[in-house]
Amino acid sequence: MTVASPRHPSRPGRAGRLSPLELRHVIRRPSQPRERGIPEATVARLPLYLRALNGMAERGLATVSSEDLAAAAGVNSAKLRKDLSHLGSYGTRGVGYDVEYLIYQISRELGLTQDWAVAIVGVGNLGRALANYGGFVSRGFRVAALLDADPEVVGDHIAGLNVEHIDELEAVIGQRGVSIVVLATPAAAAQQVADRVVAAGVTSILNFAPVVLSVPEGVDIRKVDLSIELQILAFHEQRKTDRMTGGPAMADEWPEAVDL
Amino acid sequence: MTVASPRHPSRPGRAGRLSPLELRHVIRRPSQPRERGIPEATVARLPLYLRALNGMAERGLATVSSEDLAAAAGVNSAKLRKDLSHLGSYGTRGVGYDVEYLIYQISRELGLTQDWAVAIVGVGNLGRALANYGGFVSRGFRVAALLDADPEVVGDHIAGLNVEHIDELEAVIGQRGVSIVVLATPAAAAQQVADRVVAAGVTSILNFAPVVLSVPEGVDIRKVDLSIELQILAFHEQRKTDRMTGGPAMADEWPEAVDL
DNA sequence: GTCCCTTTGTGAACCCATGCACAAAGTGGG
DNA sequence: CCCACTTTGTGCATGGGTTCACAAAGGGAC
Numbered sequence: 001m002t003v004a005s006p007r008h009p010s011r012p013g014r015a016g017r018l019s020p021l022e023l024r025h026v027i028r029r030p031s032q033p034r035e036r037g038i039p040e041a042t043v044a045r046l047p048l049y050l051r052a053l054n055g056m057a058e059r060g061l062a063t064v065s066s067e068d069l070a071a072a073a074g075v076n077s078a079k080l081r082k083d084l085s086h087l088g089s090y091g092t093r094g095v096g097y098d099v100e101y102l103i104y105q106i107s108r109e110l111g112l113t114q115d116w117a118v119a120i121v122g123v124g125n126l127g128r129a130l131a132n133y134g135g136f137v138s139r140g141f142r143v144a145a146l147l148d149a150d151p152e153v154v155g156d157h158i159a160g161l162n163v164e165h166i167d168e169l170e171a172v173i174g175q176r177g178v179s180i181v182v183l184a185t186p187a188a189a190a191q192q193v194a195d196r197v198v199a200a201g202v203t204s205i206l207n208f209a210p211v212v213l214s215v216p217e218g219v220d221i222r223k224v225d226l227s228i229e230l231q232i233l234a235f236h237e238q239r240k241t242d243r244m245t246g247g248p249a250m251a252d253e254w255p256e257a258v259d260l
Numbered sequence: 261m262t263v264a265s266p267r268h269p270s271r272p273g274r275a276g277r278l279s280p281l282e283l284r285h286v287i288r289r290p291s292q293p294r295e296r297g298i299p300e301a302t303v304a305r306l307p308l309y310l311r312a313l314n315g316m317a318e319r320g321l322a323t324v325s326s327e328d329l330a331a332a333a334g335v336n337s338a339k340l341r342k343d344l345s346h347l348g349s350y351g352t353r354g355v356g357y358d359v360e361y362l363i364y365q366i367s368r369e370l371g372l373t374q375d376w377a378v379a380i381v382g383v384g385n386l387g388r389a390l391a392n393y394g395g396f397v398s399r400g401f402r403v404a405a406l407l408d409a410d411p412e413v414v415g416d417h418i419a420g421l422n423v424e425h426i427d428e429l430e431a432v433i434g435q436r437g438v439s440i441v442v443l444a445t446p447a448a449a450a451q452q453v454a455d456r457v458v459a460a461g462v463t464s465i466l467n468f469a470p471v472v473l474s475v476p477e478g479v480d481i482r483k484v485d486l487s488i489e490l491q492i493l494a495f496h497e498q499r500k501t502d503r504m505t506g507g508p509a510m511a512d513e514w515p516e517a518v519d520l
Numbered sequence: 521g522t523c524c525c526t527t528t529g530t531g532a533a534c535c536c537a538t539g540c541a542c543a544a545a546g547t548g549g550g
Numbered sequence: 551c552c553c554a555c556t557t558t559g560t561g562c563a564t565g566g567g568t569t570c571a572c573a574a575a576g577g578g579a580c
Contacts, residue, residue, distance in 0.1 A: 041537060047491040051470060065557065074472040078539050078560095085559055093558045094546040110491050111498030118490070125392045129385035135470055135487035140494070179501075180493055203500055204493040210311060210395055212334040220496045222489050227395035229482050230378070231307040231370050233440055233464040234400070236480045238371030240463055241439075301567060325527065338530095338569055345529055353528045354576040 038109070042083040046106050048073045049080070053103045065096035107140075117144035119178045121193050122185035123153050123163050126208055130184060131159040144176045149189070166193070173200040180204045187211045298369070302343040306366050308333045309340070313363045325356035367400075377404035379438045381453050382445035383413050383423050386468055390444060391419040404436045409449070426453070433460040440464045447471045 052072040056064055066084075070077035084090060084097070087109050091097045107113055118136065120127050123146050130136075131146055148154055149166045156163045164172065172178065181197045183190050183205060190209035197205065198219055207213055207223040215221060312332035316324055326344075330337035344350060344357070347369050351357045367373055378396065380387050383406050390396075391406055408414055409426045416423045424432065432438065441457045443450050443465060450469035457465065458475055467473055467483040475481060 039536075043492055043495050044488075046495075047485075047488040048472070050491075052472070066559095067557085072472065074474075076539065078541090079537090081557095081559060082538085089559070091558050092546065093544075094548090094556045096557070109495070111494040112491065114498075116490075116494055116497070125389035129389040130486065132385045133486060135485075136490065139487055139491065141487070141490050179497055180490065182490075204497045206489055206493060212308070212312070212332065214334075218500070220493060220500075222493055224484055224486070224489060225307075225395075226390065226393060226484070227399055227401070228304075228307040229466055229484060230376075230396065230401050230440065230442075231310075231372065231399065232303055233466060233480060233482055234371040234376055235303050235306075235369070237376070237439055237464045238374075240478070240480075299567070326529095327527085336569070338571090339567090341527090341529060342568085349529070351528050352576065353574075354526045354578090356527070 038086045042086055043110075045073070045075065045079075045083055046110055048075070049083070050103065050106045050110070050112075053099055053106070057099050057103060061099050063092075063096045063098050064102075066091070069097065112140040115140045115142050116180055117142055117176050117178045118180045118182060119143075119145040119147060119169075119172060119176075120182045120184060121147045121166065121169070121197070122183060122189070122209075123148040123150075123156070123158065124184065124186075127182075127184035128158055130182060130208075131161065141180075144178055145172045147172065149185075169193075169196055170200045173197070173202060178202065180206065183207045183209055183213075185209055298346045302346050303370075305333070305335065305339075305343055306370055308335070309343070310363065310366045310370070310372075313359055313366070317359050317363060321359055323352075323356045323358055324362075326351070329357065372400035375400045375402050376440055377402055377436050377438045378440045378442060379403075379405040379407060379429075379432060379436075380442045380444060381407045381426070381429070381457070382443060382449070382469075383408040383410075383416070383418065384444065384446075387442075387444035388418055390442060390468075391421065401440075404438055405432045407432065409445075429453075429456055430460045433457070433462060438462065440466065443467045443469055443473075445469055 049069065052069060053064070055072070056069075066077045066081045070080040073080065081091075084102075087105055090102060090105055104113075118141050120130055120143060123131070127146065127148070131143055136143060143159065143161065145168075146158060146161050146163045147166050147169055148163055151165075154163050154165045173181075179202060181202050181204070183193060183197075185193055187209045190207065190211050191213055194205060194207075194213045194215060198215055203219045205213070205215070205219065205221045207221055208225075210225050210227065213221055213223075309329065312329060313324070315332070316329075326337045326341045330340040333340065341351075344362075347365055350362060350365055364373075378401050380390055380403060383391070387406065387408070391403055396403060403419065403421060405428075406418060406421050406423045407426050407429055408423055411425075414423050414425045433441075439462060441462050441464070443453060443457075445453055447469045450467065450471050451473055454465060454467075454473045454475060458479055463479045465473070465475070465479065465481045467481055468485075470485050470487065473481055473483075
């Protein structure tokens with residue numbers, strides 16, 4: 001999907017004429033030139049809103065209320081409105097938000113109006129799955145390289161790309177303008193690769209390896225750990241079944257002390 | 261790895277004798293029988309500590325200070341101590357925490373001393389990767405079934421398992437005691453599968469499909485969305501490069517208003 | 521036993537996030 | 551033009567999470 005740059009819907013054709021009210025808006029803007037402090041929690045939800053909005057655009061909806069959009073994204077409507085208010089005042093009271101316009105504004109805020117070259121390092125099962133994952137290209141991300149250390153997989157063709165040797169890492173990053181690296185290597189190799197990637201100038205890493213990476217100040221790391229997610233589920237599942245069967249097994253320490 | 265049930269290290273062989281101090285501990289326990297309110301943020305970090313501790317146990321460390329463990333897990337030491345204090349008072353002042361004992365306590369709290377049967381629904385690239393992911397079995401999770409709707413993949417052998425048809429879903433869940441389901445289906449199928457899974461009695465779902473699932477009260481859902489993670493990275497990356505080049509492109513709305 | 525050193529466990533202050541509730545602002549009908 | 555209705559944007563209260571800083575507790579030397 002390509003993101004166009006539509007005009008604000010509530011000011012369609014009236015190019016020159018602005019009411020006193022509109023003037024107030026425009027004049028107040030410079031004093032608050034887009035708060036450069038969007039809360040992290042809000043940023044994490046913007047992609048969610050974006051996805052819901054894209055679905056609505058496909059179904060042909062022109063506008064949407066905070067109530068409906070919040071329901072589609074699975075959040076509270078007050079939270080949604082507060083989140084959107086951090087980007088600016090893009091709604092119309094009594095009507096709602098213009099779907100296309102809001103898609104554009106969120107996309108711009110997230111930096112999706114440009115396209116990002118991504119390199120995937122580690123072409124095992126997971127790396128392969130990521131390379132084939134359709135959700136990337138559709139949102140401004142382009143897989144620009146697949147790299148691996150194993151001579152066995154180097155040269156394979158996956159998702160239309162040639163798997164290159166890890167020795168090419170720095171060259172690939174420099175030449176293809178890679179700014180985001182996805183780490184899907186074994187845990188043991190991750191830190192080493194991360195060091196090289198950072199040295200090559202990359203400051204955004206998505207890490208799938210189950211290790212805590214140490215990187216210099218200014219480098220952003222997000223991590224996805226499949227087994228951690230399962231462990232959190234197991235915790236809640238245990239609590240639920242405990243409650244049914246009447247408390248935990250009470251296999252606490254010091255069993256001898258209970259006899260007192 | 262199997263988690264044994266070691267005795268508390270500071271009370272090794274002295275079975276019957278307890279000092280007044282130890283008695284105080286034991287007696288106070290029932291009045292606070294393990295706070296059944298461990299903060300969510302803490303639960304999310306316990307797997308991290310567990311992983312770090314396992315690494316230390318493999319390297320033969322007997323005890324570890326909160327400072328060292330926190331560094332290994334990539335968190336603040338005060339946070340680590342507060343997190344652990346929610347489980348109970350398992351450290352020894354002046355010494356630190358006994359590695360094996362803490363592994364046992366965290367494992368027990370997370371419910372990893374039992375093993376969980378997991379079913380993976382959707383055997384595309386991602387499902388395949390998950391099935392082969394070693395991090396599951398090593399932590400109390402056992403992949404008990406792989407299910408898919410595509411007759412093309414049904415019957416395939418992946419990671420030692422036979423891919424079964426989605427029609428078997430309810431039977432498999434019931435017969436093999438599946439309590440956690442991993443959804444790796446296309447987005448369009450996810451809600452439908454979720455409904456069936458919930459109807460079959462499952463209350464814990466790990467969702468990889470990029471949709472907001474709606475489930476009844478009491479069902480826990482965790483979601484992992486690869487493209488959302490990338491979008492968050494893109495946001496920060498954009499901010500970083502904006503700062504270098506001196507502010508954003510300022511492609512704001514109402515370009516005509518700027519002329520005033 | 522006493523002293524000193526190390527490290528835990530936690531009170532308290534602070535910060536961020538959530539959600540309520542409502543005034544402000546816009547639409548549409550008559 | 552006026553009124554009734556809808557929906558946004560936000561002030562404020564509440565709560566949870568993080569961090570600091572320190573008293574309490576244990577170990578070890580002598």
